Structures are given as C-alpha cells and as structure tokens.
Amino acid sequence: MSAFPQTIHFIGTNTPRRVEMSVRNLEVEGEIPADVNGAFFRAVPDNAHAPMFDDDIALNHDGMIARFNIEDGAVDFDIKYVETERYLAEKEARRALFGRYRNPFTDDPSVEGKDRTVANTTPVWHAGRLFMTKEDGRGYQVNPHTLDTVGRWDYEGKLKSQTFTAHPRIDPETGEMFFFGYEAGGLCTLDVAYCIADKDGNLVKEQWFDQPYCSTIHDFVITEKYAIWPIFPTLADLDRLKAGGAHWAHNQDLPSYIGIMPRYGDVSEIKWIEGPKGVSVFHEVNAYDDGDLVHIDMCLTDTNAFAFMREAGGIHREQQDIQGALTRWTLDMSKDEPTLEERPIGPPGDLCRVTDADQGRHYNRAWYLSMNPEAKGPPMLGGPVGANFNLLMRIEPGNGRVTAMEVPPGGAISEPAHIPSSEEGHGGWLVMVIDVPNGPPGGNPADYSSELWVVEADAVEKGPVAKVKTGLPLRSQVHGTWVSREKLDNSKVK
Template sequence: METTAASRFPDRPQFSGFMKPCRVEGNVEHLEVLGEIPKNIDGTFYRVMPDPQLPPYIQDDPWFNGDGNISAFKIKDGKYRNKFTDAVEFKVRSTANTNVVFFNGQLLALKEDSPPYALDPTTLETKGLHTFGGLLSSLTFTAHPKFDPKTGEMICFGYEAKGDGTPDICYYNVTPAGEFSQTLWLVAPVVAMIHDFAVTDNWVLFPLIPQLCDIDRLKQGGEHWQWSADTPFYVGLLPRRGAIPSDVKWFQYKNSFPGHTANAYEDDEGQVVFDVGLSEKNVFFWWPDSQGNAPAPSSIHSQLTRFIINPRSNNLELDYPEVLHSGNSEFYRIDDRFATRKYRHCFFNSMIPELGTDFPKIAPKLGGGYPLYNSLTHYDIMTGNSDVYCPGTTHMVQEPVFIPRKGSTEEADGYILVLVNNYDTMNSELHLLDTKSFERPQAVILLPLRLRQGLHGNWVDADDLRSSGEWPERVVTGTDD
C-alpha cells in the first residue's frame, strides 16, 4: 500500500501552542535589549531544536523527532544578532536535532543515531555528513561528546554502532587536529539507549538507560525503544586510554533512569565521582513498557545524584548514591573549564511549584510532549546553597549555557545565557544572568519570533572561531552582514 504524506500537522499537543512547528529561516538584527549586555562578552550561542519541516507520517510522533533547526545568537560589544536556518537535508535518516558543538573548525549538528552533520559556523549552511575524513567506523555518534579542557581532545562514542538492535559500542578519542588516537569496540550487556556519558582524567563511564531495543519487535513495526522495569541501571567503566574490550566493568544499580551528566572526576583515593540526574521512573514516558504502562509526566522527579565507584572493585553492585540536590531538575551545565576534574558549581533547570507559575493562564498555550521547568538553579556543591532565578509566572526555561568572564579563571565566574519561552507574548527571549548576582537578569533580549523547545546547545568564544579561520571579521562586528 502506498503511503502519502499528510497535508497538515496532527491535532496533537506536540504540534500546537508554543510547540507549533516554526519552519522559518532568516536573519534578525538590532534586537531590543532590556538592561545591558556586558561588552566583554564576545562569541556565539549555538542551539538546536527539533522543528518538523513536513507533517509526520506518525500521528503521535514524539516532539523531538523533528528536523534539526539551528540557531546562532552572536554577541559582541554589547550588541546582538540572530541567524537561524534549517540544518539538514533529506538524504539520510538523521535529523541532527539534539546538540550542536564546535570542534576543529567544524560546527557539528548531532543526533545519536548517525554521524554528525557539518555546518558553516557563519552562514549555518549544511555541508553534509561528517565522518572525520572516513575515520569514523561506527554507524552512530553520540549527541554528547566530551571535551578535555587540558588536552583539547574530543572523547566520544556510538551505541548500536553496527546498526539497529546491535549491542555494540564504539569508543574513540579525537585529537584537536581531528585525528583518531584510539578506537575501541565494546559489547553492552543489553541493547539500551546511552544518551549521555561521562569522562574523567583516566576513566570513561557509559550509563545505560533501561530503554531497550528488540530487533524482532522493530521488524514487526514496533517502537525502537521500550521501557524495561526488570533491567538494572548499568554503568560501564572503561580505562580512558590504552584499554582492551575485556577491561570494561559493567556496574549496576536498581532499575532507574539516568538523565544528563553534570560531571565526573577522580577523588584523592582514585575513586570515580559520577554526578548525574536520576529518576526512579521512566522519564521517556512516550516509550512505555511492554504492557503500555508509563508514568504521568507530572509524577516524574529527577534529582542531581552522586555515585562513588571504585574502579578496582570486583563487586559490581553500586552503593546507594547521595542525592546532591533534592529538587526536580535536569539539563545540568558546569563551567566547562572544570570538566573531568573536581568542581563546585552546577547550573540546571528546575521545576519549583512554589514560585507561582500561572498554569491556568498558560496551559492552553503550552503545547505538549516536553518537560516543563520554570526556573534556573545555581547550586554550590561545597556549601549546599542554591540561588534561583525565575523569569516570570508565564515563562519556562530551556537549557542554559555558561559563558566565562573574560580574564577570570575562577570557577563559575561569568554569565548564564538561557532561551526562555514567554507564553504571554508567545515569543522567545534570551535572558543573560551574571553568576555573581544570579537572581536578577543582567539583560533580557526580546526575539520577535517563537523558537520551539530545544534540546542542547553550546557557547563558542569568538577567539575560538577566529583561530579556526571560520568567522570573518566583518561578521564579528555583530552590526552588519
């Protein structure tokens, strides 16, 4: 039977309200700024959102299956401009809609089921699939590569690396020049989703989400992923350098959902400290278990949680972890200069009902399918203190990024930049916070458009773009094109 494309988007929450597809490409300049953007901020905030160009074949398609739409927000001399464009072409299955990073002169749009897409960092035009000159041997590539701030290496992997339903993991290190210094193939204990991972000076950690793929189910037309309440939370621990496949240890904890990683490092005793968002329920509720059971979205509570793992232990049962922050949180970000090492400060999205969000007013405009966070939290791990920023009673926040203050080497001294959904105006805003006075915005940049809920993004300093030769000086001015 021939399948024809739908002519309109389904009447579903994930395609309505603030989640109505944007499908727009263009430039916006000289935006209205409330407050003042510090002149020492010079760079670009790249972010990606799933934004379907065409109605889906599946009526209840999850919100994050949309085509990748990249935005670039450029700031220099206290001025601001935005450039955004659809990022991918209809030639391979990837929608490159999960994350965007800058490495070795390439802007890479990522989705974990395929190789990266390379884009021009200035124009955002799609160059095509990027396989690092043919060195990428895996069919897949993580949406969350890690970057060692001391060596400049990119540490990455692919799961289902030999194709759908395969338990194979391909782990690799990439030098700052784009050369593969190590490639290692592993076999996971189950065919599970590995959305994020963690890296220390000497170890790599692979947290397996108990969302499992069964190739027979897939061949019969079933969903790729299915929640398994009987599967433990596995964490694979692998030496970062010079390992062989048998070196990996698969530690396990009770059935639970590992979300995004905050950071990992080694303590003075050589134990691995692993900080991750953890929920006792299936966060990806749109993929229920085999009986169709899934938690109500409002009942899901993810907490910043710390595991201590002894790499020398032959006991593969993980000790009960420490809850670092008991609030409902996700999308953890740190000062990336402290990645892989001991750190003190963490920034993340929070849902704090006591802040007085006007749900009766905004509920008809929310759209659906995505997590709701009404505030940002700056958490000091050493003291346990939290500072909270709430943008307003008709606002929700997306993932933040950290911008170091020019000339400062102090951890977390800088700014937080976050895209905010304003359900009153039905437009997006960029809020800039000084980490020294976190509870009030330094500046609010008003966008004359609505950008759907995104997944991830990163700040790229202008010096890094200039050194790559990818950002002409005429564009750096931020006031002309």
C-alpha cells in the first residue's frame, strides 16, 4: 500500500503523525506543583509507513516513546521512534515489510526470522533503566534523557523467554520486579515464563509452566504472598495464522481461569481455578491478601472489548452494547480447592491506576477511565478500540464511592499516572493527556489539540490545577509511566 487506510485505526487520534520532534518551554496555564518534577513517558503507536494490508490495526503500529520533561515548572516535549529491529528494516526499505498483527506468515520474505515486536505498549522503569515493551517480544532499553534506543534487553543473556509482558509488577517495599512472558517458547505455544528481577535489576529467577489454552495474558497481579494470572478465552491458533488469519479470536463458550501460586514458590504449586465463560479482562487494578482470602480487582467485560478479536471468533456486537463493571474476584486459599466468588465494585471502564506504594497491598483508592453517559456529543474517534474514553473516575473500592472529572465536549482522555506528594497527608497528583477538539464535537476527527493536565489525585472533580498546551494533535498513547527527577538523575544510562 502507498496510502494509509481510512479505517478507525487510522483516523481521529489514530491519525498517523510520523514526526520525531523536540519542543521546549511549552505554554503552561496555571501552576505546576513542586512535587511534579520528573518525566512522564508515554508509549505511542504510530506507523512509520503505510501498512501492507488495509485492515491493519492500531496495536500493530510502530512504537514511539514520548516524554513530557517537567523541571521547576518548565515543560519540554520530545518524541522518537523506538528503533526496533523491525523499525530499522522497514526504514532501510522505505516501506512496510511486516504484515498482519502478530502473524509472521504474512510478512515479506526478506524479513523472515527477524524480531517482529514494535515495542509500543508500556514504558517500564526498573532499577535505573527505562524499557519500551510489548508482550510479543522482549523489551527495548531506551535512554531516558535522549530517548535514543539502546537495544533489546535480555538481562545480559540470562532471559530465556522470547517475550516480556507489557505489565510487570514492582513490589514497593522490596523493589523487585515480577514479570512473565506468554508464548515464551514461540508462536502459539502454551509456555509461560515467570520471572523475578531483584531491586538492582538482576534476573534472579525464571520458571516455565503451561497455561490451559494459548490465550492473550495481557496483565497479571501480585500480592505479598502470591503471583496471579487471570486468563480469558481469547485464543491463538497456529493453523489460522498459517492461513493468513488473525492471531487472536475470542471464544464465548470457554471458561476463564485464575492461575495462582506462592510468589516465591515453584510453578509446580500453581492452582488453576475455573471462572465464568466468555468474559474478558485486559487490565487488573490490583490484588491483595486479606487473611486467607485473596482479592483480585479487574476491569471485566462480558466479551472481548476489541472488535477485531471478537469478530475473528464470530462474535458481532456493537461496542456500546458490551456490558461490564469494575469487578472483584475473591479466592479462599484455606480451601484445598478454592472457588471464585464475584461481585461488582464499580462502574465499567479500563486503563486503571493505583499508587506505586499500594501495589499488591490493601488499597483505599484507584483511578480509571470510562465513558460519560451524559456527555454532549459523540466520543472522539481513535484509540485501540476506536472510541476514546472521556471520563476520569476515582473510586474507593471499600465503599464504592466514585468521584469523576469530565473533559471538554467531544474530548478524549488517556491513562493517568500518579505522582506522590512530599506533603504529609496529601494524596498526590495525576498527570494525563487530554485531547480537545478545535471545532464543534463530531467535526473533523483529526482536528484537535493535546494538553497535559495536572490534577489533584484525591480531588479529581475539581479539574486541573495546571494545563500544558502542546499546540499539537498527539497520537493516542497506550500506557504511560511517571519517573521522578531523583530516579532520572540516578539512571544507569546517561
């Protein structure tokens, strides 16, 4: 193809921008709190070239690493491509060489055997290093000061898994990073590699086990006692891939599962607990121990939220008809054969966040995104599922209390990151990108301006205390990560 398709994956906030840039001293409206001193890194999919197939999807686009660098109230913005093996091969050829999403059988023969990952999902900071990750390959290390790509990361040759999750979990007290890779042994294998890196970034443990079926395990959770893999029936099939088909197809008739084991234990100790049929989760909020009980909070829907994964499985439902809720699954681990108890604890939504200090522990509040049922006008087009969220919610899971922040009519909101406060008793801050239409809602979907908002974390209903105006229409992010100035100053790569 020589032109970009005009599908939902290439319009609105998914419009290809393909620009690497640095902009200093962005306009700031309001006052940025002194605690907000560091960098907000964002994973941004953006095609460097028109795709090989006109039904390409946003998750298949080249990864860019974006940064809002904030120091003493001044804000600079930078964005660069992650120079993966795939990106460099296509850059040299000046055209797309890799085909359908996670299907190497559709690639140009010249790139057979090359690393296909686009590293476009999550910036991960651990032990002084910044990585860009996507779960179909290993992470790529990035210089946090220049955004230059350092190279693919395999823990100095120690990591055997071919893949690395986009959602590792870092224990706030030990500093250890718990992570995994699925399809760890290759395309469509049942292999899952469970790994632990210590606080200094050394890989200290890697164990492999089989999952019940080859599913997309996008996220997982830890508690102080356990490592937990919720898995859902969106399945890969090698024969389908060889025929040029989709990597993932949702199966509405198969059960979900919870795999749970002692987090420092042996994978032979995993217990598999059956859950409801046909449901789907991409992001867990948190999990924690409550005596013998383990609570797992997640953004659950009654089918897969991605249309291309539903339709590959023969499920044809409109996006607005999908039902869901912030849901708690509870396991009683005192039983020889634990069962799953389920209850809703909040409105539907996704792209959830807890404070770093609450990871794997009892927590009193979280933040996530949803659709405003009282919004004036249609949602802004774009994002991974085709329609952007337009409501930020703060929830107290213990009592269900919800407060919310709206965005301007027709606007969009990306996943927030939390920044702790140095002031005792203050709940900290959230930073997030807001896309604001330049014209009336429902107008030209590519005509908008992106702003970075700073919001008081425990008073989101008050709106932003500061807005950073980019004057640019930024491409949709997937996930983002906040890194403090102190951590940046002590990074391993200078």
